[in-house]
Amino acid sequence: MSTETVTIQKLGAQGDGIAQGADGPIYVPFTLPGESVAIARVKSQGTLMSIAAASPDRREPHCRHFGPDGVNGTCGGCTLQHYADAPYRAFKRQLVIDALRSKGLTPEVDDIIAAHSGERRKVVFAARKTEKGTLIGFNQAESHHIVAIEECPIASSGIMSQLPAITAVAAALAVNAEAFRISVLEMPSGLDLAVDDVKSLSDKQRRSAIEMVLTLRGIARVSVNGEILVEPAKPMIDFGGVQVSPPPGAFTQATKQAEDAMAELVTTHVGKAKRIADLFAGSGTFSLRLARIGRVHAVEGEAKPLAALDYAARNTQGLKPVTIERRDLFRRPLMKQELKVYDAVVFDPPRAGAEFQCKELARSQVKKIVAVSCNPLTLARDLALLTEGGYRITKVTPIDQFLWTSHVEVVVALEK
Known part of the structure; x- marks a missing residue:
């Protein structure tokens, strides 16, 4: 390990400051462009020791657990709390611009x-049983060390006010000292706790945990390893006026505000389409809203979210017909011939993107497409396939759903 002073030239895609060393880039978390900082260096990784010259864009973090001086270590949840709002948002918008340019795409990109x-209605805690009690918090960056938290400015007050109850559930389910995860989703009916990576419970422990949960207020459901x-x-969640009961641990957008913004962009571009395919449909975030516009065919690889979508559609008045199909779109994308019946297609894949599906879409004559993505790099690859097939990008909107991180959502509208 060596100690040296470097100048940060820019932020990398993960939010780390990047300085240029004699033998290549050096990545330094918690720094900003233009800053002169003293670091302890191991190969290409630098640890911030002190700031000789701070950026005018640096500000005091919102949370006591953030940064090198965080209490009990550094919470790994946020990486950019020290960045002022305007340059922070410009950085995230630029991530989208740069990703698109890497594939030769230069559309106008809206403000983020x-x-x-x-705003966060969904968070994932790490928990572990210790000699002093149950530890609950977030993992330190690139570590299995759990930083106990007393506050979290990104999480909703409904989640943080229930931290004692969440801790009590964790304590009741901790079989040994192994770490486990608790995904917490805030719903109008209460918190939905999906606990994963715990050992099998004995019948006695199961009964005891159930009895304990029933004494708590504000807990709608507790599941263990999917059961x-x-x-x-x-547990009910509202998708544009349709009530859905998603399965334990199912994918949902992390904030209602971002979900509503995405849905508005999706439905606006789809317009008056009569036949719509919603691919990677999940529990119906977009499908059930789109069913107020036209007939929807919802395609999803997992059975339980699809069943929740189907049940909600069949039990909600005022929707156009919704059909469902369980299908692995990575292995079996909808083919050109199957796509010809649709006026519009919406797809919202995992981070890996929808490469094979986009190859088929590029060959199709679907008039309108909406791409929703949490990964600008795979999105750019997919959009390049679509534009090569004759589609024109008409609108690109970045959405900040994961505050003070380098993650950015994007909604892109295309027309043939």
Whole structure:
């Protein structure tokens, strides 16, 4: 390990400051462009020791657990709390621009739709049983060390006010000292806790945990490794006026504000389409809203979210017909011939993107496409396939859903 002073030239795609060393780039977390900083260096990784000259864009973090001086270590949840709002948002928008340019795409990119503190309705805690009690918090960056938290400015007040109850559930389910995860989703009916990576519970421990949960207020459901343990209240989430009960641990957008912004962009571009395919449909985030516009065919690889979507569609008045299909779109994309019946297609894949599906879409005559993505790099690859097939990008909107991180959502509208 060596100690040296470097100048940060820019931020990398992960939010680390990048300085140029004699033998290549050096990555230094918690720094900003233009800053002169003293670092302890191991190969290409630098640890911030002190700041000789700070950027005018540097500000005090919102949370006591952030940064090199965080209490009990550094929470790994946020990476950019020290960045002022305007340059932070410009950085995230630029990530989208740069990703598109890497594939030769130069459409106009809208200003980013901002995220704000207290909006996150879904967080994933790390937990572990210790000699002093149950430890709950977030993993330190690139580490299995759990940083115990007392506050979290990104999470909703509904989640943070229930931290004692969440800790009590964790304590009841901790079989040994191994770490496990608790995904917490805030719903109108209460918190949905999906606990994963715990050992099998004995019958006695199961009964004890159920009895304990039933004494708590504000807990709608607790599941363990995908199996519902107890459900004091039906967990329901609202997708544009349609009530859905998603399966334990199912994918949902992390904030309602971002979901609503995405949905508005999706439905606006689809317009008055009569036949719509929603690919990677999940539990119906977009499908159920689109069913107010036209007939929807929802395609999803997992059975349980698809069943939740189907049940909601069949039990909601005022929707156009919704059909469902369980299908692995990575292995079996909808083919050109199958796509010819649709006026519009919406796709919202995982981070890997939808390469094979986009190859088929590029060959199709679908008039309108909306691409929703959480990964600008795979999105750019997919958009390049579509533009090569004759599609024109008409609107690109970045959305900040994961506040103070380098993650950015994007909604792109295309026309044939």
